[in-house]
Amino acid sequence: MKRKVRVLIIEGSAVTRRILTAILAADRELEVAGAVPDLHAAREAVARLEPDVVTLDVAVLSKRALGSLERFMRTSQAPVVLVSPPTQTAREMTALALNLGAVGVVRLPSRELVRRMPDVVSEMLDTVKAVARGRPRPKTVSARAEPQAPPAERAAPAASAERVIAVGASTGGTEAIRQFLMAMPADAPGLVIVQHMPERFTRAFAERCNELGPVRVREAKDSDRISPGHALIAPGNLHLRVRRDGKGYRVALENGPPVNGHRPSIDVLFASAAAAAGSNAVGVILTGMGADGAQGLWAMKRAGARTLAQDESSCVVFGMPREAIALGAVDHVLPLSELARAALRLSGAGDRWPPMRPGRRAGGRAGGPPPPRP
Incomplete structure (x- = not known):
């Protein structure tokens, strides 16, 4: 029997935690390893539960919390998929989190519509499974390799606009x-x-x-x-x-x-x-x-x-x-x-x-x- 994909949910709202838990647990290929309200609880949960993938509610983030997110992604082996509500603040936080190493984003409609959005549910399930079965997430910004560079002593030829x-x-x-x-x-x-x-x-x-x-x-x-x-x-x-x-x-x-x-x-x-x-x-x-x-x-x-x-x-x-x-x-x-x-x-x-x-x-x-x- 194929091993189920273990998912850790980070979601600030208790109501939405229950909804997301129900959505993911209903899929035969997934197992909800745990659900926590914030990054502080997630650090302990990742070490204890060893999930294959983490879903993160962007609404729990603030610009002051981005350092904590970067440290979390650097120390955790589980790739992070963002769940983004339709607000301007969430869009800004999503862009910043993607730049810190999150591997994907699922747009979440208003909470009242989640249960009636099969396309969103399908996107979430497909993304979680695909990410979990792929390679662990790439290095974060702080851990990435140095870029390649041409030899400094050699002049660069002009590039053609036809290329x-x-x-x-x-x-x-x-x-x-x-x-x-x-x-x-x-x-x-x-x-x-x-x-x-x-x-x-x-x-x-x-x-x-x-x-x-x-x-x-x-x-x-x-x-x-x-x-x-x-x-x-x-x-x-x-x-x-x-x-x-x-x-x-x-x-x-x-x-x-x-x-x-x-x-x-x-x-x-x-x-x-x-x-x-x-x-x-x-x-x-x-x-x-x-x-x-x-x-x-x-x-x-x-x-x-x-x-x-x-x-x-x-x-x-x-x-x-x-x-x-x-x-x-x-x-x-x-x-x-x-x-x-x-x-x-x-x-x-x-x-x-x-x-x-x-x-x-x-x-x-x-x-x-x-x-x-x-």
Whole structure:
């Protein structure tokens, strides 16, 4: 009999604790190891109960408590999934907690509606199970490795505006994107990024990423130019497409229907990069649950782009990379720590970097499905 996933709930409201306990306990694959009201009680509970995953009510946080959250995540081996109510304060705390190493977020409607929201319940169950069965959460901000850097004595060649790197991530992706961007030099090709994240969280995430290193990062606006040394992150609830503009590119933001259940969708980004940039693009698929991005990455490869996937050992959830590899859409499978260097070299912008370490060549079936519409 398969072992159940043990979940620790951190929830400030006794009523909501009972609701969440009932939701999770009703699933045959889950076991509620315990439910506590705050981080102080959670520290003792994690050591005693050894849960596989922790759900954290964002409402228990304050800016003064973020230091406690960072210490909790640094010492606990259990990944943290945020449960976020629909308030402005909760949105701000969610963005900060994601930057500290939380691996995912489930949006919670008003407490009166929780029992009648099957989509939210399904999202919570799927996220908890996927995170728990993946690798333990990545290192927190304080514990992360130093970014790669080019040799200081060698001048960096100018990057071409015709080169573009497209990146997609979901569960666990906030920390993966941060580490990827930290390893990028100031003259990196223009980057466009889709991270599955609720609306209004992406701006704060982009602002935090902008503090990491030489690449300038911000939330994308419609018609923004994709420029060397800059990264544009798709806003929550809007698709981001790459459009050709002379010898360079701009982004187009669209409120189209969700693709693979997501808006923004990684498939939409990758398919548009295939159509606009072809062999001048590099596609990178990072940690995440589901299959979004697999067909789009296959479209990029078919158009002549080079493609990369994060390996299973460094993923929080290997779902999206696994699907892309199975489809035959991936040229190289590498650890997160090596992806930035590989993307630079494959884009033609990494001549001053050490050669790529030979990674696993991705297999997968030949051919593949028709690409998604760019």
